[in-house]
Amino acid sequence: MALTKRSNRMPKPSDQPPSGQPPAAHDGDTEQRILDAAHAVFLRRGTAGARMQEIADEAGVNKALLHYYFRSKDRLAEAVFQRVARTLFPPVLAVMGSPIPLDEKVRRFVALELDTLARSPFVPAYLIAEMNQHPDRVGQFIHALVGVPIDAAAGQMRAALQAQIDAGVAAGTLRPIAAPQFMVNLIALCVFPFAARPLMAVALGLDGAAFDAFIARRKVELPEFFLNALRP
Amino acid sequence: MALTKRSNRMPKPSDQPPSGQPPAAHDGDTEQRILDAAHAVFLRRGTAGARMQEIADEAGVNKALLHYYFRSKDRLAEAVFQRVARTLFPPVLAVMGSPIPLDEKVRRFVALELDTLARSPFVPAYLIAEMNQHPDRVGQFIHALVGVPIDAAAGQMRAALQAQIDAGVAAGTLRPIAAPQFMVNLIALCVFPFAARPLMAVALGLDGAAFDAFIARRKVELPEFFLNALRP
């Protein structure tokens, strides 16, 4: 016969907003340590491949504590996903939304992106896997991030970028290109080398130092490459 | 006390080379069906997220048969990885290694790649995840594929491509660019949209048909974009 599945549980500290000072005995630090550990493990093992035990070990706490702070592995995974995405996307939007010339946007975007990813090389592969496995989370996240439905935010930015492109075309300084293709090209050129790093490692014989050199060179040449492609 | 772990097992049909005709009762078809099913499941769930049961269901056979034909999940995963890679890479090498002008290479590469990936959209995300989780398999595979250590094969192709680029530079028809950067840029522009498709779906509001249209347009514009970037 059917059993009533798990439905309700004890109250969790995650729910209580920061009410002044930490009440009595609550480090507020443990939850952070767990999240940090989960972040590291999920990124290097992938969400499905990660083990709660490994996260607990990395955090220096017991497995049970993971469930005390976060109800389940799934919720922990979602928390990590949101943190990764929240760290990565806003700077991008800030640059692309700022009122500066298009060529300057490209230069800043490349610099920002390559610097960020060089410090977190697992992020691209992690995000790609995660988004493919949980397409729903992407929408939830962006909504939580921007505060409005995605369509609106993205549509607005797309329109602004397209206007900037069209102005350049009218001025004779740019070839016509659709804003989405523009963005996809730019992001692809920045992100892909990190996602495909293991392939490059063997196909090009790039060890750690050589990869860094490859990226450093890219940081200089990529803006020129991209802007040159847009020349009329 | 310690237990002796599993070490040896029954002989498997996979080991016997094709000796003339199928001996007595061996469809030779079942193994293929299992491999097809594994292919489908591994690609949509990821290797770690895939379940042997789901593969068996998809193949229309029992779980035990998976272990009869392939010793373990790990071996099955490796077989799938090799099949995916073997389908994807040789055409690429053929195009890039053929004695045709550089701009023609670019055009053919883009057309080939976008057509292939449009038919197998999960491949990029799968390969990226798999290569990051099993960097070792990449080397094994390429060795098995080309028959020689990777360094040699890749080095040779890299040199050939670089020579072609340098010739163009000398003739005044090309900007200088390192062969690895050339290849990474080209591959990134082709592959990334498929890997990041879920993100584009929400960020750009692209449903299935719109994505196809996006790719179709890309097939025309990407070669121009790329070649334009190389103009002096």
Added chain:
DNA sequence: GTCTATATTGTGATAGAC
């Protein structure tokens, strides 16, 4: 809040009948 111990399932793998 944090731990130890335990429950409960999920999952890869094997044995053995047919």
Added chain:
DNA sequence: GTCTATCACAATATAGAC
């Protein structure tokens, strides 16, 4: 070669002491 039944263990999750 293919199946049913089952094992062994890994992994998520919970109970309860401190």
